Amino acid sequence: MSGSDQRAVVVGGGLAGVTAALELADAGLRVTLLESRPRLGGLAFSFKRGDLTVDNGQHVYLRCCTAYRWFLDRIGGAALAPLQDRLDVPVLDVAHPAGPRLGRLRRSALPVPLHLAASLARYPHLSLAERASVGRAALALRRLDPADPALDGLDFATWLGRHGQSPRTIEALWDLVGIATLNATAGQSSLGLAAMVFKTGLLSENGAADIGWATVPLGDLHDTLARERLDAAGVRTELRTKVTGISRTEDGGWRVDTEDESLDAGTVVLAVPQREAHGLLPAGALADPDKLLDIDTAPILNVHVVYDRKVLGRPFFAALGSPVQWVFDRTDASGLTDGGQYLALSQSAAQDDIDEPVSVLRTKYLPELERLLPAARGAKVRDFFVTRERTATFAPAPGVGRLRPGARTDTPGLYLAGAWTATGWPATMEGAVRSGVSAAHAALAALGRHRDHPLQEAA
Numbered sequence: 001m002s003g004s005d006q007r008a009v010v011v012g013g014g015l016a017g018v019t020a021a022l023e024l025a026d027a028g029l030r031v032t033l034l035e036s037r038p039r040l041g042g043l044a045f046s047f048k049r050g051d052l053t054v055d056n057g058q059h060v061y062l063r064c065c066t067a068y069r070w071f072l073d074r075i076g077g078a079a080l081a082p083l084q085d086r087l088d089v090p091v092l093d094v095a096h097p098a099g100p101r102l103g104r105l106r107r108s109a110l111p112v113p114l115h116l117a118a119s120l121a122r123y124p125h126l127s128l129a130e131r132a133s134v135g136r137a138a139l140a141l142r143r144l145d146p147a148d149p150a151l152d153g154l155d156f157a158t159w160l161g162r163h164g165q166s167p168r169t170i171e172a173l174w175d176l177v178g179i180a181t182l183n184a185t186a187g188q189s190s191l192g193l194a195a196m197v198f199k200t201g202l203l204s205e206n207g208a209a210d211i212g213w214a215t216v217p218l219g220d221l222h223d224t225l226a227r228e229r230l231d232a233a234g235v236r237t238e239l240r241t242k243v244t245g246i247s248r249t250e251d252g253g254w255r256v257d258t259e260d261e262s263l264d265a266g267t268v269v270l271a272v273p274q275r276e277a278h279g280l281l282p283a284g285a286l287a288d289p290d291k292l293l294d295i296d297t298a299p300i301l302n303v304h305v306v307y308d309r310k311v312l313g314r315p316f317f318a319a320l321g322s323p324v325q326w327v328f329d330r331t332d333a334s335g336l337t338d339g340g341q342y343l344a345l346s347q348s349a350a351q352d353d354i355d356e357p358v359s360v361l362r363t364k365y366l367p368e369l370e371r372l373l374p375a376a377r378g379a380k381v382r383d384f385f386v387t388r389e390r391t392a393t394f395a396p397a398p399g400v401g402r403l404r405p406g407a408r409t410d411t412p413g414l415y416l417a418g419a420w421t422a423t424g425w426p427a428t429m430e431g432a433v434r435s436g437v438s439a440a441h442a443a444l445a446a447l448g449r450h451r452d453h454p455l456q457e458a459a
Helices: 015-026 066-075 114-121 128-142 156-162 167-182 191-202 218-232 274-280 289-294 358-372 374-378 429-446 454-458
Strands: 007-011 030-034 046-049 052-055 060-062 088-093 101-106 211-213 236-238 243-248 254-258 262-265 267-270 297-307 316-320 326-329 341-348 381-394 414-416
Touching: 007 015, 007 254, 007 262, 015 030, 015 066, 015 218, 015 267, 015 429, 046 218, 052 218, 060 429, 066 218, 066 429, 066 454, 088 167, 101 114, 114 128, 128 167, 128 191, 156 167, 156 191, 167 191, 167 316, 167 341, 218 236, 243 274, 254 267, 267 429, 274 289, 297 358, 316 358, 341 358, 358 374, 358 381, 414 429, 429 454
Parallel strands: 007 030, 007 267, 030 236, 088 316, 267 414
Antiparallel strands: 046 052, 060 211, 088 101, 243 254, 254 262, 297 341, 297 381, 316 326, 326 341
16 A cells, blocks of 8 residues: 555545544544634534533434444543433424413333324324324335435425325424424425434334433534544644645545645545535546535524523423424533523524524514513523524435435545435434545545444444
8 A cells, every 4th residue: 555545635524524534544544634614513513602602503413323422432422412311302382272282202111113102192282183193104104215216206295295194293293303303394305314314213213212412512522522532543633724626646646735735645535515525526526516516505593592590491392383493401501600591492494584684583583482481571681692504404305315426436535425425314413424434434445444334333
């Protein structure tokens, strides 16, 4: 193996890039990781606002997210992002004719699919007939193969309608979960991706949908701990470093140009968003690189509110009958210690709100929080701000599956990573980590280096 073959450059320091860099370094390659931002973590990061440490958005994962759980273990952060002992999602409907009504989606210890039966039977946001219809649709969903290309061309709402799901059932159950995991409504979602989410999360194993989230700022995990593990693995990490070009060398290797230097390597992993990847791909790397430009994006809006007192007594809840979707208590994780409470509203599929002025969003969401949380009506708002991720995820629209490329390109030594690649998952932290593993292992296989797949060990 030549000196160039033993060197790898990973472009992009999000979860996909960090994962790829760690796997390549653990296999013995000399790895350089290049990131244009001043931090690692991609779109799951933290920043300072006064005395608060703020996550740009609320990120959660599920017990079935074996790749992200492996990543947490690899960086030494598993204890900082614990899972629920058992799935328990409070769902508050403030539009019910009889007044606000609280329901819960909880699992029991029974085997799938009976683990959700008792919770569904008592779910107050659906009629008895609607609850029965959910069971029938779930059984039909279990029979689908998410990898079937035919499913990619159909939207999830159409399939749900064909299987007896009323608009209310879609709103109060399927979209409650789907919007948060897919960043799209059922009508905007590929049936293939929706089937993957619901089969894996709710219909595979008893505890698959148990929810986990960080009890510390995301930057502590995806930046600080990740950087420590990269350093320990021997990875050279360069922040604030923009890649300007990728080209072949005369000996068949690769040259990665930045604004300050040129790096030669036998392996390059391009772990950046699809449009940025399109701009850096050399000619011939993909048969139809313009497909990357057809992978649309979807926004997520996060509304942050700091009250002068405690107004929410649970870690999180989901809302119905309100523009509010999910509300999380981020008080402890943010470092707020003066008796106030910091709530974060996670608003997926936020096309209607993403460009609204803060003043408009304040007028819209503060009264809604008072509807949902009576204790907020007498509380003082100390701070109100928003974070906007206009291109938070790829849009999981019908047909997107045929646009997502695999890890291997048509040019030896060049690989793609990112949640937008063909992971089989929607745009999640899980998908990002899986893509990094896939890219690294494709590269190692081409170099004749066997490495056990980490997810086989985690399974």
